[in-house]
Amino acid sequence: MTDALSLSSRSTAAVVVAAGKGLRTGGMVPKQFVEWRGKPLVRHSVEALVEAGIRPIMVAIPEGWEEVAATSLGGLADVRFVLGGETRQASVRVALEALEPDAPSQVLIHDAARPLLSQAVIGGLIEALQRGVATIPVLPVVDSMIRGERGAMAGKVEREELYRVQTPQAFDYSTILDAHRSWQGEPDAGDDAQVAVAAGHEVLLATGDEALRKVTFAADLEEQGMIRATRTGIGFDVHRLVEGEELWLCGVKVPHGKGLSGHSDADVAIHALVDALLGAVALGDIGDHFPPSDPQWKGASSDRFLAHAAHLARDAGYDIGNVDVTIICEAPKIGPHKTAMRKALARILGIDLDAVSVKATTTERLGLTGRGEGIAAQAVATVVAR
Numbered sequence: 535m536t537d538a539l540s541l542s543s544r545s546t547a548a549v550v551v552a553a554g555k556g557l558r559t560g561g562m563v564p565k566q567f568v569e570w571r572g573k574p575l576v577r578h579s580v581e582a583l584v585e586a587g588i589r590p591i592m593v594a595i596p597e598g599w600e601e602v603a604a605t606s607l608g609g610l611a612d613v614r615f616v617l618g619g620e621t622r623q624a625s626v627r628v629a630l631e632a633l634e635p636d637a638p639s640q641v642l643i644h645d646a647a648r649p650l651l652s653q654a655v656i657g658g659l660i661e662a663l664q665r666g667v668a669t670i671p672v673l674p675v676v677d678s679m680i681r682g683e684r685g686a687m688a689g690k691v692e693r694e695e696l697y698r699v700q701t702p703q704a705f706d707y708s709t710i711l712d713a714h715r716s717w718q719g720e721p722d723a724g725d726d727a728q729v730a731v732a733a734g735h736e737v738l739l740a741t742g743d744e745a746l747r748k749v750t751f752a753a754d755l756e757e758q759g760m761i762r763a764t765r766t767g768i769g770f771d772v773h774r775l776v777e778g779e780e781l782w783l784c785g786v787k788v789p790h791g792k793g794l795s796g797h798s799d800a801d802v803a804i805h806a807l808v809d810a811l812l813g814a815v816a817l818g819d820i821g822d823h824f825p826p827s828d829p830q831w832k833g834a835s836s837d838r839f840l841a842h843a844a845h846l847a848r849d850a851g852y853d854i855g856n857v858d859v860t861i862i863c864e865a866p867k868i869g870p871h872k873t874a875m876r877k878a879l880a881r882i883l884g885i886d887l888d889a890v891s892v893k894a895t896t897t898e899r900l901g902l903t904g905r906g907e908g909i910a911a912q913a914v915a916t917v918v919a920r
C-alpha cells in the first residue's frame with residue numbers, strides 16, 4: 535500500500551477505462567488486451583492500483599470482450615467490470631455511476647492504455663488530493679511550441695505555461711460524479727480534469743512520469759518503442775588458493791592441484807556475480823544475505839546464492855539483462871572451461887547463453903593472483919525494469 539494511502543483515512547477506489555477499440559494501434563484485439571511484457575496491457579496498471587491498496591477497481595470494457603477482460607485481470611482483488619460507452623468520457627461516467635452503491639471518498643480515473651503506473655505517481659496524487667478536490671499528473675513541455683495555420687507557422691506559444699496531461703487523475707468522488715452528470719459540452723471532453731474545470735473546480739497539478747506515456751499507435755506496442763529502465767551493479771571478490779580443496783569457478787568444478795578456501799564452496803566468480811546482481815537492485819551484498827557466521831552456509835554450493843540473488847532481482851521488478859564475469863588468475867587456464875561456465879551461469883540465472891560472458895586474465899605474475907596465492911573475480915550485471 536502507498537504511504538499516502540495508508541496515512542489517509544479516506545476510502546479510495548479507481549476507474550480504469552479499457553473500453554476503447556484501439557483503432558490507431560490496428561490489430562484484431564483492442565490494445566488494452568494485447569500481451570505486452572508478459573501480460574495483458576491493462577493488467578499492468580490494475581496490478582499497480584491493487585498493490586497501492588486501492589479498492590474496488592471498476593474497469594470499463596467493450597461489449598463482447600467480457601471473457602477476455604475477466605481472464606486478463608483474473609485473480610486480482612476486488613476488480614469489477616462494467617460495459618463502457620461510445621467515448622472515453624461515456625466510459626468514465628458509467629464506471630463512476632457503477633461505484634455509487636458503495637461510494638468511495640475519492641477516486642483515481644486511469645487509462646488502461648498507460649501501463650507503467652508507478653507507486654510514486656499514485657502516492658503523489660493521493661497526497662495532493664488532501665489539498666483539494668481534483669489533481670492530475672503533468673509533465674513540462676520541453677520542445678518550443680508554435681501555432682500553425684495552413685501548413686505554416688502562425689505564432690509562438692509560451693511553453694512555460696503548458697503541460698502534458700496524464701492519468702490517473704484523482705478526484706473527490708462525489709465532486710467528479712456530479713461534474714460528469716452536469717457536463718453540457720462535447721460528448722468527449724478529452725479528460726476528466728476538463729469536466730471538473732467546467733463544473734467550476736480547481737484542478738491541482740502533481741508530478742507525472744515519462745514512463746506513464748499512453749500506448750496510442752502500433753509502434754508504441756513494440757518493445758523497442760518503449761524505454762525500459764536499466765540498472766547496473768558491480769562485484770569483486772578474492773579467495774585464497776589452498777591444498778586439499780576443490781576448485782569451483784562459475785558453478786563448474788575445475789581440475790587443479792589446489793582449490794579455493796572459504797566458508798561456502800568459495801566459488802569466487804559466482805560470489806562477485808552475486809554482489810553485482812544485488813548491487814544492481816541495491817539490495818546489499820552477499821554477506822548480508824548469506825553471513826559467513828551462519829552455519830547453514832558452511833560448504834554450501836554457491837549456485838544457491840546466485841539463484842537467490844536472481845530471485846530477489848526479479849521480485850524487485852527487474853529482468854536480468856546480461857552478466858559479464860572476469861576471472862583473474864595465473865593458473866589454471868580458464869579458456870577450456872569457459873563454455874561450460876557460461877552454460878552453468880545461464881542455467882542458474884534462467885537467462886539465455888548469449889547474455890552471459892565469462893572472461894579471464896592474468897596479472898602478469900604480479901600481486902596475489904600473480905603469485906598464485908589466490909584467485910580474484912569481478913563481475914558486472916545489468917537488470918532491466920519489467
Ligand SMILES: Nc1ccn([C@@H]2O[C@H](COP(=O)(O)OP(=O)(O)OP(=O)(O)O)[C@@H](O)[C@H]2O)c(=O)n1
Nearest residue numbers: 551552553554555556557558620621625646647
Ligand atoms: N469509448 C471509449 C474510448 C476509449 N476508452 C479508453 O480510454 C483510454 C484512452 O483512449 P485512447 O488511447 O484513445 O484509446 P482508444 O479509444 O481505444 O484508441 P483509438 O482512438 O485509437 O481507437 C483507453 O484506455 C481506452 O480503452 C474507453 O474506455 N472507452
Ligand SMILES: C[C@](O)(CO)[C@H](O)COP(=O)(O)O
Nearest residue numbers: 622645699700701724725748
Ligand atoms: C485522458 C488522456 O490520456 C489525458 O492525456 C487523453 O486525453 C486521452 O486522449 P485520447 O484522445 O483518448 O487518446
